[in-house]
Amino acid sequence: MLNKTFVKLAAPLAISALALTGCGSDSGGGGDTIKIAFQGPLSGDNVQLGTNMENGIKLAIDQANASGDYDFEIEYFPTDDQGQPDKATAAAQKAIDEGVIAVIGPAFSGPADTAAEVYAEAGIPAVSSSATRPDLTTKGYESFLRAVPNDSAQGAGMAKYFDQATDAEKVVVVDDKTDYGVGLADVAEKELTAAGIEVVRQSVPQKTPDYSAAARSVVGQKADGLIYAGYYEDAGPFATKLAEAGFEGTTMSGDGTNDMGFVKLAGDAANGWKLTCPCTDPTQEDATKAFADDYQAEFNQAPGTYSAESYDVAQMIIAQIAETGGAESDSEKLLESLRGVEYKGLTKTFSFDDKGEFKNQTIYMYEVQDEKIGYVGNIDELAAE
Amino acid sequence: MSLNAFWDFLVLGVVLGCLYAVIAIGYTLVYGVLQLLNFAHSEVFMFGGFGGLMALTVWAPAPDPSGAQSVLYVVVGMLAGAAFGGVVAYGLEKVAYRPLRRHKAPRLVFLITAIGASFFLYNLAGKLFGRNSLSMPDMYENKRVFSFFGAELSVTMILIVVSAVGMMIGLDYVVNRTKLGSSIRAVAQDPEVASLMGVNIDKVVSRTFVIGGLLGGAAGFLFGVNNKVVYTMGFLPGITAFAAAVLGGIGNVRGAMLGGMLLGIVETLTVYFWGEEWRYVAGFAVLVVVLMFRPTGLLGERLGRTA
Numbered sequence: 022m023l024n025k026t027f028v029k030l031a032a033p034l035a036i037s038a039l040a041l042t043g044c045g046s047d048s049g050g051g052g053d054t055i056k057i058a059f060q061g062p063l064s065g066d067n068v069q070l071g072t073n074m075e076n077g078i079k080l081a082i083d084q085a086n087a088s089g090d091y092d093f094e095i096e097y098f099p100t101d102d103q104g105q106p107d108k109a110t111a112a113a114q115k116a117i118d119e120g121v122i123a124v125i126g127p128a129f130s131g132p133a134d135t136a137a138e139v140y141a142e143a144g145i146p147a148v149s150s151s152a153t154r155p156d157l158t159t160k161g162y163e164s165f166l167r168a169v170p171n172d173s174a175q176g177a178g179m180a181k182y183f184d185q186a187t188d189a190e191k192v193v194v195v196d197d198k199t200d201y202g203v204g205l206a207d208v209a210e211k212e213l214t215a216a217g218i219e220v221v222r223q224s225v226p227q228k229t230p231d232y233s234a235a236a237r238s239v240v241g242q243k244a245d246g247l248i249y250a251g252y253y254e255d256a257g258p259f260a261t262k263l264a265e266a267g268f269e270g271t272t273m274s275g276d277g278t279n280d281m282g283f284v285k286l287a288g289d290a291a292n293g294w295k296l297t298c299p300c301t302d303p304t305q306e307d308a309t310k311a312f313a314d315d316y317q318a319e320f321n322q323a324p325g326t327y328s329a330e331s332y333d334v335a336q337m338i339i340a341q342i343a344e345t346g347g348a349e350s351d352s353e354k355l356l357e358s359l360r361g362v363e364y365k366g367l368t369k370t371f372s373f374d375d376k377g378e379f380k381n382q383t384i385y386m387y388e389v390q391d392e393k394i395g396y397v398g399n400i401d402e403l404a405a406e
Numbered sequence: 407m408s409l410n411a412f413w414d415f416l417v418l419g420v421v422l423g424c425l426y427a428v429i430a431i432g433y434t435l436v437y438g439v440l441q442l443l444n445f446a447h448s449e450v451f452m453f454g455g456f457g458g459l460m461a462l463t464v465w466a467p468a469p470d471p472s473g474a475q476s477v478l479y480v481v482v483g484m485l486a487g488a489a490f491g492g493v494v495a496y497g498l499e500k501v502a503y504r505p506l507r508r509h510k511a512p513r514l515v516f517l518i519t520a521i522g523a524s525f526f527l528y529n530l531a532g533k534l535f536g537r538n539s540l541s542m543p544d545m546y547e548n549k550r551v552f553s554f555f556g557a558e559l560s561v562t563m564i565l566i567v568v569s570a571v572g573m574m575i576g577l578d579y580v581v582n583r584t585k586l587g588s589s590i591r592a593v594a595q596d597p598e599v600a601s602l603m604g605v606n607i608d609k610v611v612s613r614t615f616v617i618g619g620l621l622g623g624a625a626g627f628l629f630g631v632n633n634k635v636v637y638t639m640g641f642l643p644g645i646t647a648f649a650a651a652v653l654g655g656i657g658n659v660r661g662a663m664l665g666g667m668l669l670g671i672v673e674t675l676t677v678y679f680w681g682e683e684w685r686y687v688a689g690f691a692v693l694v695v696v697l698m699f700r701p702t703g704l705l706g707e708r709l710g711r712t713a
Contacts (some may be wrong), residue, residue: 066638068537198683225682230633230642233418233563234677241411254539258633261541265548265560286541286634 053093053348057082057338058116059331060136060147061128062104066228066254069282071128073325074150075099078125080312080319081335093348095339100124106131106200113139121145122352123338123359125331130154131200137162146356148338150330153276153299154204158378164356166373168334169327170299170382172201175275176208178297178384178400179248184216185404187271189245191219195235195259197251198226205275206250227255236262246270252277257286264290276300279326284392295397296387301368302396303329309367333366340364410556415678416671417557423670424570425632428625429647430654430662431577432495432618438594438657439614441513442503445520447622448644449527450495454623455630455639456535457490458483459542467545476546480565483545484627491623492616498523499615504608524640532637539636542627566628573621574663580617581659590614594657646673646686649693655703664704668692 059078062071082095098119102112109132116124117139123146127133133152140147141163148166149157155173157165183189192213196206206222213220221242225235236259239247247263247270249256256278263272264287274283276298284291303309303316303324312332316324338355341362345354364371372380386397397403429451436444467479502523506516552559581587592600593610601607629643650669654661669689676688696704 064532064537066537066539066636223681228638228642229682229685230629230639230646231418231422231674232633233421234415234674235682237411237414237418238677238681241414254634254636257539257541265562267551267558282538286539288541288544 054096055093055342055348055350056096056098056119056121057335058098058100058119058121058124058126059128060100060102060109060112060116060124060126060132061151063099063101065103065105067104067129067252069280070151070252070277070326071101071104073280073328074125074128074331076316076320077324077328077330077332078335080316081332081339083319084315085336085339091339091343091347093342095342102127102129102132102136104129104132106135108132109134109136110139112136117143117145122342122350123148123355125150125334125338127152128327129201130157130204133157133165134160134200137165140164143352144356145352146338146359148334148359150334151276151327154200155208156204158376162377164352166359166377167379168337168371168373169330170379170384172205172275173208174382174384175297175299176205176210177212178386179209179273179275180212180216180218181404182273182295182297182386182400183213183218183246183271186406187246189218189271191221191242191244192246192248192270193221193223193239193242193244194248195223195225195239195250197249197255198224199251201252201277202227202250204250205277206248209248209250225251225255225259227251229255232259232262233266235259236266236268239263240266240268244270247272249274249278253280253283253286256283257291260287260294261290271295273297276326279387279394281325281394284389284394289392291389291392294389296389296394297384297400298326298387299382299384300327300330301385302387303367305396306368312367329368330366333364333368333371337362337364337366337371412675412678413555414557415674417554417559417563419671419674420667421563421566421632421670422674423667424567425625425629425666426643426647426650426670427663427666428570428573428621428628429643430650430666431574431659432622433648433651434654434656434659434662435590435614435618437651438659439590439597439611440503440507440516442516443520443648444498444618445517445644445648446498446502446523446527447495447618448640448647449524449531450491450498450619450640451622451626451629451644451647452528452531452637452640453494454487454491454619454626455635456531456626457623458487458627458630459540459635460490461486462543462545467543469544471546479545483542483631484569484624487627487630488620488624491621491626492619494527495615495619495622496612498527498619499612504611507611528637528640535637537637539634541634542631545631562632566632569624569628573624577617577621578659586610586613642686646689649690653693653696653703655705655707657707658703658705661703661705668704 100112100116102109113136127136130152146164150168153172155171196202210220273295279296279298303313341358342350345358384400386400432447589605650665651662654665673685673689
């Protein structure tokens, strides 16, 4: 008797259990693994910036997978463009061929410009947490979203700081001839001129083998300030040579230089440099402290520029995948949902206008002191003081 | 800008020119004995930079070194750079070029091998040392500035000029006054006759590579002090120094020195007059113009003779 009831009860249970597990292993073989790509410089000269972002994304994915909140597994797929526009299309194609649902990146502006078209054709959302050149959102790339304030905001922030927080009357603006540098320098020049500050514009191409002459010509301008629009690999030697040539004005650079790599290269010549960034310092703000600790534990280094922002973007994408059906979601639904998103991340609230431009345009200021990059604060508040 | 500023830039140009000149010697020596454009020399230079950096990382300079310590650090760094450069150049000749010579490969094969070796070496360096830019540790207080007829000189500038001029004088002596030098010149003039006269060609070629490598490696160290060390640092200075060797007359050691100096000055003055982005335009325009009127370079391709 007892045995019979047991069988009666147990059989359907066993069958349904079998069916369930069968279901699970079926889709586990492919169905509910969703791939998210990251496109950025994973080798080459600016690898540090790429690694900062990659680690943030990996952390977000690992945490999402471990949390058990989702009925799908996220797989990370890195695709390397070395930060070079000419390698970006191939890198994007690699991600598309892999069947990713969305891509975080391209990390740099030049590659974003060439790859956004490819992603748009494939209908894959490309959410960059760091490509800040202003015109990327005005070219009609249909699947490109920018999850970071653009260089107009950064250039305007620099100009505002020079105008209101210093007595500068003449500023030298130096770009590095890259898409990013020229874009940032253009805005800074325009805004400084509008504020009535005299601007001298110079170009020093990336990878110049000797910065002595460039530094000397900056000193020769007898300006009160300098804005360098470029990346830390070149800002390092440039800062060294500026110090050697005896430049005494206020020196400022943007998020491309906001990396410990800059300080390592320039040594004590980096002291006093002011670095703007649309990024907050995760170790300073309360909201991101836990993230910074996790990051430190996982990768044995402090989070770098855009680590926290990339983490946020990855989490936002994962949350939106869950929202649009989890394992059933696809790139089209996801893009639709991302466009209308109002996601509160650790660093800021993410939302996009109809061009894919980021709505929140706050810029933060950092300063190098004692060979460390210190967080100063929100630039609007600093300028108002 | 004033005459003063012009003088400042001229001095900077001489400093850069000294570096180019020392690298150019490596191209010209090898061309002299083998008629080979050794494009991998730019990588020998790069390895020299890493060699110096490694020595000074293992044996890290103390903060606030005394004068004697500073000199010691610089000497150690430069010797390590030169040794690295010499070893890489020696290996390059042994592995890449000697088998080709043994099989009497056509000239084009040498050229392609040189380019291939260059790619191999710089990617190897990227793999070994990482792809981040690195800077040399502080070996001396670089703030101190000397005045030289109004131009301000930093310790780094003086270091570069003094050591480069020293190397050039030393090399000139070796090539013109020693037995090794005369065998190099003999091989450059006529390898067959030289070997009939009892000169061991393989040995001479190998030593020529090593001499070029020593100079290139030391220049790599100096370049790293002046700028930074990174696995791609060889490319642009390498191309420029090659142009300098051609400008002065390839195969001609004093020509390479003159060409390097000239290009360094032209490039730096270009920055003064037109801005940094015209640097290479002007440098290579000078090369084109000179070659139009003197196809064999300023001092002529006097293979085997040095003046």
